[in-house]
Amino acid sequence: MSSVFSQSAAVISMNIRSLPRRLWMSLAMVLASAVVVAILLAFLAMAKGFESTMQSAGANDVAFIIRGGSAAELNSVLGRDQVNLLENAPGIAKDEQGPIVSAELYVIVDGKKRSSGTKANLPLRGLDLRGVNMRKNFALEQGRMFTPGTNEVIVGAGVLRQFSGFDLGSEIRSGRNSWKVVGVFSTGGNVFESEIWADAKVVQNLYNRGSSYQSMRAQLEPNADIQAIKDYVKNDPRLNQDVQTEADYFSEQGKSLSYIAIFGRIISTIMALGALAGALNTMYTSVSDRAKEIATLRAIGFSHMSAFIGTLAEAMVLAALGGLFGVIAAYLFFDGMNASTLGGSFTQVVFSFNLTTELITQGAILALIIGFFSGVFPAWRAAKTPVIVAFQSSH
Amino acid sequence: MNDNNIFELKQVEKSFNKGKESISIFEELNMNIKQGEFLAIMGPSGSGKTTLLNLLGGVDQPTGGEVWFDDARIDSLNEGQLAKWRANNIGFIFQFYNLMPMLNAARNVELPLLLTNLSGSERDKRVATALELVGLADRAKHMPSEMSGGQQQRVAIARAIVSDPKLLLCDEPTGDLDRKTADEILEMLQLLNREFGKTIVMVTHDPSAAKYATHTVHLDKGQFVPEEA
Ligand SMILES: Nc1ncnc2c1ncn2[C@@H]1O[C@H](COP(=O)(O)OP(=O)(O)O)[C@@H](O)[C@H]1O
Ligand SMILES: [Mg+2]
Numbered sequence: 001m002s003s004v005f006s007q008s009a010a011v012i013s014m015n016i017r018s019l020p021r022r023l024w025m026s027l028a029m030v031l032a033s034a035v036v037v038a039i040l041l042a043f044l045a046m047a048k049g050f051e052s053t054m055q056s057a058g059a060n061d062v063a064f065i066i067r068g069g070s071a072a073e074l075n076s077v078l079g080r081d082q083v084n085l086l087e088n089a090p091g092i093a094k095d096e097q098g099p100i101v102s103a104e105l106y107v108i109v110d111g112k113k114r115s116s117g118t119k120a121n122l123p124l125r126g127l128d129l130r131g132v133n134m135r136k137n138f139a140l141e142q143g144r145m146f147t148p149g150t151n152e153v154i155v156g157a158g159v160l161r162q163f164s165g166f167d168l169g170s171e172i173r174s175g176r177n178s179w180k181v182v183g184v185f186s187t188g189g190n191v192f193e194s195e196i197w198a199d200a201k202v203v204q205n206l207y208n209r210g211s212s213y214q215s216m217r218a219q220l221e222p223n224a225d226i227q228a229i230k231d232y233v234k235n236d237p238r239l240n241q242d243v244q245t246e247a248d249y250f251s252e253q254g255k256s257l258s259y260i261a262i263f264g265r266i267i268s269t270i271m272a273l274g275a276l277a278g279a280l281n282t283m284y285t286s287v288s289d290r291a292k293e294i295a296t297l298r299a300i301g302f303s304h305m306s307a308f309i310g311t312l313a314e315a316m317v318l319a320a321l322g323g324l325f326g327v328i329a330a331y332l333f334f335d336g337m338n339a340s341t342l343g344g345s346f347t348q349v350v351f352s353f354n355l356t357t358e359l360i361t362q363g364a365i366l367a368l369i370i371g372f373f374s375g376v377f378p379a380w381r382a383a384k385t386p387v388i389v390a391f392q393s394s395h
Numbered sequence: 396m397n398d399n400n401i402f403e404l405k406q407v408e409k410s411f412n413k414g415k416e417s418i419s420i421f422e423e424l425n426m427n428i429k430q431g432e433f434l435a436i437m438g439p440s441g442s443g444k445t446t447l448l449n450l451l452g453g454v455d456q457p458t459g460g461e462v463w464f465d466d467a468r469i470d471s472l473n474e475g476q477l478a479k480w481r482a483n484n485i486g487f488i489f490q491f492y493n494l495m496p497m498l499n500a501a502r503n504v505e506l507p508l509l510l511t512n513l514s515g516s517e518r519d520k521r522v523a524t525a526l527e528l529v530g531l532a533d534r535a536k537h538m539p540s541e542m543s544g545g546q547q548q549r550v551a552i553a554r555a556i557v558s559d560p561k562l563l564l565c566d567e568p569t570g571d572l573d574r575k576t577a578d579e580i581l582e583m584l585q586l587l588n589r590e591f592g593k594t595i596v597m598v599t600h601d602p603s604a605a606k607y608a609t610h611t612v613h614l615d616k617g618q619f620v621p622e623e624a
Contacts, residue, residue, distance in 0.1 A: 017497035296493040301482025387454040
């Protein structure tokens with residue numbers, strides 16, 4: 001048994017040390033698997049980053065209410081009378097000012113991307129200070145809170161990062177309206193940072209919304225069941241709203257980029273097949289290059305198994321090395337990279353690529369799969385090398 | 396089996412299939428090799444010398460007949476059993492040395508010992524002894540590419556004897572060497588035969604190489620023939 005191990009270890013070490021004879025082919029194999037892994041990770045990190053930006057925005061103990069069938073805030077309308085009725089739904093937490101709810105507006109203003117200079121839609125949210133306080137991670141980074149009743153806004157840190165013209169003190173013009181940036185806020189990296197916030201009453205006014213809103217958030221009592229609110233809405237003929245937890249709403253929105261992950265997997269599978277074809281060629285070359293050495297070892301008494309393991313290990317090492325470079329490249333180039341894309345409401349969502357250890361594991365597994373399949377067939381050929389090759393004069 | 400015989404070939408047949416054709420190399424070849432013999436197998440190119448050596452070494456299998464080694468038939472062993480049998484009984488010496496180019500002399504010599512359960516320090520000791528015997532103690536760390544042909548063949552001899560096999564099989568061991576170096580190698584084989592009791596079977600087409608052997612047989616077209624004048 002110890003002999004099987006020492007044979008294989010010796011053969012593996014000899015194969016690795018013979019790599020310089022096949023330097024360029026071996027490097028090409030490393031490079032190919034590096035590229036495949038890096039591409040896969042880029043797509044997955046993008047989808048993951050978007051997903052976590054959306055998901056982390058949602059709270060489980062906040063009910064999110066929009067008009068029935070409207071899917072997103074942008075196309076929803078809630079009248080003041082409906083908001084009043086909804087405030088009285090069961091399970092909503094109260095404090096000295098009454099039910100803890102926030103009725104909000106959600107309109108679109110223009111932004112200009114810093115990177116490309118192209119125009120993009122940015123969400124302007126109208127809310128009051130009670131709504132601001134419902135965002136648990138909210139923190140003012142610069143400046144101060146907007147003063148209710150004025151044209152002041154605070155902008156999310158993501159907006160500031162990706163779009164020009166939103167620095168503290170700047171004037172934002174949108175249609176006939178003009179806003180003044182008095183603060184910059186963060187919300188722990190989630191989707192709210194892609195928004196601009198202003199006083200709800202002022203937004204109603206400037207956008208001719210009368211007393212209507214678009215969405216409503218309600219803080220749930222501890223252990224409250226959201227189903228009670230759904231039933232309340234269902235049983236009141238004046239109400240027709242979709243009720244879900246804020247977490248569910250954003251989680252659903254976060255899936256809108258999951259096609260990126262699927263696309264990434266398809267692309268990298270196709271590329272992996274290409275890399276595999278090249279790697280197979282490299283490994284078959286390795287076996288024929290080493291044929292006389294393999295046969296000589298077999299003549300000395302080394303087993304089939306050691307020739308098999310040695311070749312497979314060589315393939316796995318090359319592919320794993322490529323995988324490692326791929327992960328490093330993805331980490332250096334993509335992790336934390338900022339991007340913005342259209343979110344669920346046709347507004348820009350600013351997010352960062354997120355290369356998690358789980359994704360890195362997936363990249364590593366892909367590299368090992370390439371290594372295994374490019375090694376196993378050539379390894380079989382290596383094991384089958386006739387011993388008489390050792391006595392042949394060629395080579 | 397005669398107690399003195401290390402090998403007995405009985406009615407051995409060997410043919411190769413080339414496409415539809417079957418090329419017969421040996422038909423009913425009979426041969427005995429005695430323990431302690433230094434046998435030279437001579438014959439023109441293509442006469443079947445290497446094929447015969449491969450049959451003796453369990454590297455190739457006969458298409459018919461029996462190959463006995465000591466008291467066991469090796470022609471019926473499978474590949475795995477043959478590999479073990481070779482590891483335990485045979486040291487090979489090749490015309491082109493067949494050293495591993497990426498290993499130094501000592502690591503090349505150590506290879507057969509990796510098939511044993513010897514400890515690292517025990518292996519090192521045996522490698523040093525074998526290298527000393529072939530006069531290359533000072534070249535242990537040298538790579539094959541840094542050595543002359545004669546030195547490489549001596550490393551190969553050290554590798555063949557390091558696990559102390561009974562039998563050395565040599566295929567044209569001096570075929571790639573100049574006269575003087577060839578004689579040194581042949582003297583070394585002679586020493587291994589005389590002083591260490593190794594049975595040696597050597598294929599050669601060099602008449603002066605055969606002079607070092609205790610016995611010589613001539614092969615022509617797959618048959619043993621009387622020595623030509
Ligand atoms: N693997 C093989 N396949 C087909 N023919 C072979 C093979 N090995 C040897 N032969 C043929 O067998 C004959 C004897 O070869 P060989 O034993 O190498 O001769 P020698 O070593 O005496 O020069 C030659 O005609 C050679 O072409
Ligand atoms: Mg020959």
